[in-house]
Amino acid sequence: MKKYFSFFKLRLQMGMQYRVAALAGMATQFFWGFMLIFAYHAFYESNPDAFPMEFSALASYIWLQQAFLMLFTTWRFDNDILSMISDGGLSYELARPVSLYRMWFAKNLAMRLSEATLRFAPVLLVAILVPKPYGLSLPKSPWHLLLFLVTLVLGLLLTISFLMLIYGLSTRMLSSTGIRVFLSSVMEFLSGQIIPLPFFPDKVRFVLELLPSAGMQNVPLRIYSGDLSGAAMVRAIVLQIVWLFVFVIAGELLLRNAEKRAVLQGG
Amino acid sequence: MKHSFRLYRHYIAINIRSAMQYKSSFWLTMFGQLLSTVSTLFGVIFMFQRFPVVKGFTLNDVILCCGIVQMQFSLSEMWARGFDRFAVIIRKGEYDRVLLRPRNEILQVFGSQFELSRIGRLIQGALMLAYGIIRIKIHWDVLKVLTLFNMILGGTALFTGLCIIRAALCFFTLEGLEFMNIFTDGAREHGKYPLNIYGDKFLLFCTVAIPYALVQYYPLIYILGQRTEWWLAFLPLLVLLYLIPCIALFRFGVRHYQSSGS
Numbered sequence: 030m031k032k033y034f035s036f037f038k039l040r041l042q043m044g045m046q047y048r049v050a051a052l053a054g055m056a057t058q059f060f061w062g063f064m065l066i067f068a069y070h071a072f073y074e075s076n077p078d079a080f081p082m083e084f085s086a087l088a089s090y091i092w093l094q095q096a097f098l099m100l101f102t103t104w105r106f107d108n109d110i111l112s113m114i115s116d117g118g119l120s121y122e123l124a125r126p127v128s129l130y131r132m133w134f135a136k137n138l139a140m141r142l143s144e145a146t147l148r149f150a151p152v153l154l155v156a157i158l159v160p161k162p163y164g165l166s167l168p169k170s171p172w173h174l175l176l177f178l179v180t181l182v183l184g185l186l187l188t189i190s191f192l193m194l195i196y197g198l199s200t201r202m203l204s205s206t207g208i209r210v211f212l213s214s215v216m217e218f219l220s221g222q223i224i225p226l227p228f229f230p231d232k233v234r235f236v237l238e239l240l241p242s243a244g245m246q247n248v249p250l251r252i253y254s255g256d257l258s259g260a261a262m263v264r265a266i267v268l269q270i271v272w273l274f275v276f277v278i279a280g281e282l283l284l285r286n287a288e289k290r291a292v293l294q295g296g
Numbered sequence: 297m298k299h300s301f302r303l304y305r306h307y308i309a310i311n312i313r314s315a316m317q318y319k320s321s322f323w324l325t326m327f328g329q330l331l332s333t334v335s336t337l338f339g340v341i342f343m344f345q346r347f348p349v350v351k352g353f354t355l356n357d358v359i360l361c362c363g364i365v366q367m368q369f370s371l372s373e374m375w376a377r378g379f380d381r382f383a384v385i386i387r388k389g390e391y392d393r394v395l396l397r398p399r400n401e402i403l404q405v406f407g408s409q410f411e412l413s414r415i416g417r418l419i420q421g422a423l424m425l426a427y428g429i430i431r432i433k434i435h436w437d438v439l440k441v442l443t444l445f446n447m448i449l450g451g452t453a454l455f456t457g458l459c460i461i462r463a464a465l466c467f468f469t470l471e472g473l474e475f476m477n478i479f480t481d482g483a484r485e486h487g488k489y490p491l492n493i494y495g496d497k498f499l500l501f502c503t504v505a506i507p508y509a510l511v512q513y514y515p516l517i518y519i520l521g522q523r524t525e526w527w528l529a530f531l532p533l534l535v536l537l538y539l540i541p542c543i544a545l546f547r548f549g550v551r552h553y554q555s556s557g558s
Contacts, residue, residue, distance in 0.1 A: 052475075057482070064494060067495055068489055071350050071493040072343060075350045206321075207327065210328040211331065218335040218338065224342060224343060230342060
């Protein structure tokens with residue numbers, strides 16, 4: 030376990046260097062947050078009864094989404110790994126006496142944590158100061174905060190385990206851009222990044238809530254404000270854990286055979 | 297002038313030919329853009345299923361609006377891509393070469409890149425526009441057709457101007473200014489809704505500070521018949537004036553240019 034922790038630490042330190050990029054990211058996230066909330070407000074005013082969440086819960090959802098974007102975005106890949114796969118550097122990686130899966134998982138975890146750490150605090154701080162109901166509300170109770178943090182971690186692990194499947198598929202292909210772009214954008218839409226899941230039509234929503242994509246950002250961000258509670262919440266958390274297991278096992282299997290099946294390129 | 301035009305055409309031909317050497321990359325870029333537009337569109341459709349009319353606009357109105365903004369943005373991305381990646385040109389010292397040539401430097405930067413792959417987004421925008429035109433009962437007349445044309449012209453000019461400003465700032469900072477994406481990508485993303493949806497104060501800001509509303513909201517309500525003043529049709533052309541300070545800023549930046557490449 031120690032060796033994976035050092036991969037993690039190394040990547041974390043590397044990620045923490047990109048402070049200027051984080052500043053630009055933060056500016057974008059502030060702006061995005063305000064624009065989204067203004068737009069939803071116009072929808073809300075047109076018919077408050079049709080609004081599927083409390084407005085303050087939606088505002089919290091959006092601010093948390095912007096603050097923790099780097100944890101949940103399906104677009105953030107470790108470019109070192111991708112270029113390794115496409116230029117043949119993978120052969121060195123395979124020669125190391127470590128599990129490819131765990132090493133890459135640790136690196137991705139560190140990358141996302143460092144990027145989120147540099148960004149989230151100022152966004153949350155300002156969002157809390159924005160007047161009600163447009164700002165970030167406090168969590169409903171300490172209990173909600175605790176559940177939020179636990180599901181946040183689960184959601185992050187689930188997101189990474191999904192990306193691990195894509196890395197796994199990439200090792201077997203000459204060019205993985207197509208499948209990467211496709212899966213990332215489909216997952217982004219299904220996870221509630223474009224519009225939160227409660228805004229989907231009821232029948233679609235019923236199916237979406239069973240899919241692994243619902244366990245990424247949807248669960249923690251809605252538990253925070255109490256929008257997801259009771260039996261539905263328990264079911265959502267159980268599904269999160271089940272999907273995490275499925276994805277991790279599938280990813281392990283996919284990469285364990287990489288030595289035998291990987292398409293090595295370059296020279 | 298005639299000579300410049302011929303030179304520019306030549307630049308474009310070279311760029312297209314070089315892009316066509318990497319066909320799969322070309323198609324994949326188009327594919328990626330297609331998916332992102334499709335998911336945005338689905339988001340809008342689902343929202344309007346719940347809320348049929350928002351601030352006087354229906355789903356079809358928004359699709360029309362979204363199509364026009366996509367076209368404005370993709371046209372500017374296509375032909376002003378050189379300014380978009382200007383930070384790279386500066387950092388690599390390529391701008392030295394530009395200055396050495398006895399031709400207009402702005403023309404050269406325009407010609408340095410031509411992103412044909414943006415044609416995918418352009419076609420999607422055109423399709424959305426066509427869908428809107430078919431589904432909304434608009435009483436078309438010459439002035440309204442002209443308004444549509446002005447919107448696309450003015451909007452392309454606006455996004456191009458923003459790219460030029462960003463490039464001009466690179467002379468001082470030497471690195472890309474990612475936050476400027478708010479004004480370009482942000483406008484494309486959030487410009488899918490008519491700007492008054494974001495509130496009156498925001499609309500005012502987009503009228504006087506950065507004139508997005510002149511190429512989107514005001515001419516749009518004229519086309520849709522919500523307002524009938526004839527001059528709304530010509531507001532997008534005002535944006536062409538806004539290009540003058542943009543180019544002046546760029547010229548000012550050139551005088552501060554210090555080569556950084558090797």
